[in-house]
Amino acid sequence: MHVTKEVLDAQAKALLEQLNDTPLRPKDRAKIPLQEMPSQAPEVRVCNMEEVALGYTENQVRLEAMRCIQCKNQPCIAGCPVSIDIPAFIAEAAKGDYGKSVEIIKESSLLPSICGRVCPQEVQCQKFCTVGKMHKDVEQSVSIGRIERFVADYAREHGLEKIPSIKPDSGRKVAVVGSGPASISAAADLRREGHTVMMFEALHKAGGVLVYGIPEFRLPKKIVEHELQNLKDMGVEIRPNYLVGKTRKIADLMEKDGFDAVFVGSGAGLPKFLGIEGENYVGVFSANEYLTRSNLMKAYAVGKSQTPLYRSKNVAVFGGGNVAMDAARTAKRLGAEEVIVVYRRTEVEMPARREEVTHAKEEGIKFLFLHAPLKITANEKGRVNGVELITCELGEPDASGRRRPVEIPGSEKIYDFDTAIIAIGNDSNPLIKATTDGIEVNRRGNFIVNEETCETTLKGVYAGGDIVLGAATVILAMGQGRRAAKAMNTYLKGLA
Structure with missing residues (x-):
């Protein structure tokens, strides 16, 4: 049953009043109930593109922060890819000093409003939370990400943010390729050191996967625009509609345009397909294209956007990750009557965040587990009219550690x-490799880099994020961007 934000706030306020000025031992703190995230009612949100999770109220965030027992060994920090001082920022949130709280976060992470929304804290910082271990349930850990989101939003909305100080001009010039999370982090750290930083974005709008890949209902684009404006205020120049590899090659940037170093954060933008019959029919989309049409080009704004919208009634989404959830939930909002997520394994093996799966179910998305597609069928006009699926069972674990799906002969069936x-x-993205001599990649096409410095096999060229890791999380990409920037600063100082 859906509980309104007002009810959740009233419950938190009442409990706070009970606990006011009461000395709390660690066991007492662990007994404070986990605060539920307020959200739009399912029947309302499927009819709009507005953010689903509404964010904690101030009473809720204070109460959730009080659940932290301030462990001396601080295991949550070890689980954070950028080593945020989590106990410290939570302690300030518990006191109501949200400006100080976000200052602590920003010593390590530039994008707390974003990470607090989209990062899988349950397999990172919250996985190691002592409170969760006391309950023997990671879902009972302190809600680090939700607290992070609140204090970051509060600081932005109340004008408490500070533009980082910039060192005097170093005389060095750095190119940053791409404008996603790895590139944003690298650009900011490089600019802090006084280098001239120019960011090149292939699309007409900066933000990378944050703007084209993640739906508005999970990450409002005004937040991404705000973070990019902070970069501009620091003096970083962002050039859109500039495809490095075509508009200009890496060698041209360094040899003709005077850039002393390059950071490549061009992402993992080449979609994979199933390799089955019928994938070229009208009505088959990669999730990349489908989400980009909606997120970046706002195809959902019928009458206001020039991007055409493909009308669907019965939609099949193949996959079990967060992108599959995003695509399915977007299809529902775009007017599909029935949306089914088809996954080869069971729900237990799905890599999507539990919260996203729960939201999808609440919104009427259906799931067909232990089924795999064999071919896509079409009518005489070449438009999709069905998919042949085969039932699977789980066999022995594969290289990923998950049990491998095994097809059951004779179980094939056509679904409408x-x-x-x-x-x-x-x-x-294969473009830069294809147009740059000296950069080596692995068999998956990911750039090979030094793990400590993120330098590629081409001197002066560094890389991070999905171009190195494959599809990864925002915070992991940011961690690589910062690691690369640190090494690049050392490299630039050593140039004659």
């Missing part, structure tokens, strides 16, 4: 669908 969305992952 008019749209198929392929959300089974992406490969790294």
Whole structure:
């Protein structure tokens, strides 16, 4: 049953009043109930593109922060890819000093409003939370990400943010390719050191996967625009509609345009397909294209956007990750009557965040587990009218540690669908490798870099994020961007 924000706030306020000025031992703190995230009612949110999770109220965030027992060994920090001082920022949130709280976060992470929304804290910082271990349930850990989101939003909305100080001009010039989370982090750290930083974005709008890949209902684009404006205020120049590898090659940037070093954060934008019959029919989309049309080009704004919208009634989404959830939930909002996520394994093996799966179910998304597609069928006009699926069972674990799906002969069946969305992952952008001599990649096309410095096999060229890791999380990409920037600063100082 859906509980309103007002009810959740009233409950938190009442409990706070009970606990006011009461000395709390660690066991007492662990007994404070986990604060539920307020959200739009399911029947309302499927009819709009507005953010689903509404954010904690101030009473809720104070209460949730009080659940932290301030462990001396601080295991949560070890689980954070950028080593945020989590106990410290939570302690300030518990006191109501949200400006100080976000200052602590920003010593390590530039994008707390974003990370607090989209990062999988349950397999990172919250996985190691002592409170969760006391309950023997990671879902009972302190809600680090939700607290992070609140204090970051509060600081932004109340004008408490500070532009980082910039060192005097170093005389060095750095190119940053791409404008996603790895590039944003690298650009900021490089600019702090006084270098001239120019960011090149292939699309007409900066933000990378944050703007084209993640739906508005999970990450409002005004937040991404705000973070990019902070970069501009620091003096970083962002050049859109500039495709490095075509508009200009890496060698041209360094040899003709005077850039002393380059950071490549061009992402994993090459969609994978199933390799089955019928994937070229009308009505088959990669999740990349489907989400980009909606997120970046706002195809959902019928009458206001020039981007055409493909009308669907029965949609099949293949995959079990967060991108599959995003595509399925977007299809529902775009007017599909029935949306089914088809996954080869069971729900237990799905890599999507539990919260996203729960939201999808609440919104009427259906799931067909232990089924795999064999071919896509079409009518005489070449438009999708069905998918042949085969039932699977789980066999022995594969290289990923998950049990491998095994097809059951004779279980094939045609299902009626008019749209198929392929959300089974992406490969790294191949353009820069194809146009740059000296950069080596692995068999998946990911750049090979020094793990400590993120330098590629081409001197002066560094890389991070999905172009190195494959499809990864925002915070992991940011961590690589910062690691690369640190090494690049050392490299630039050593130039004659």
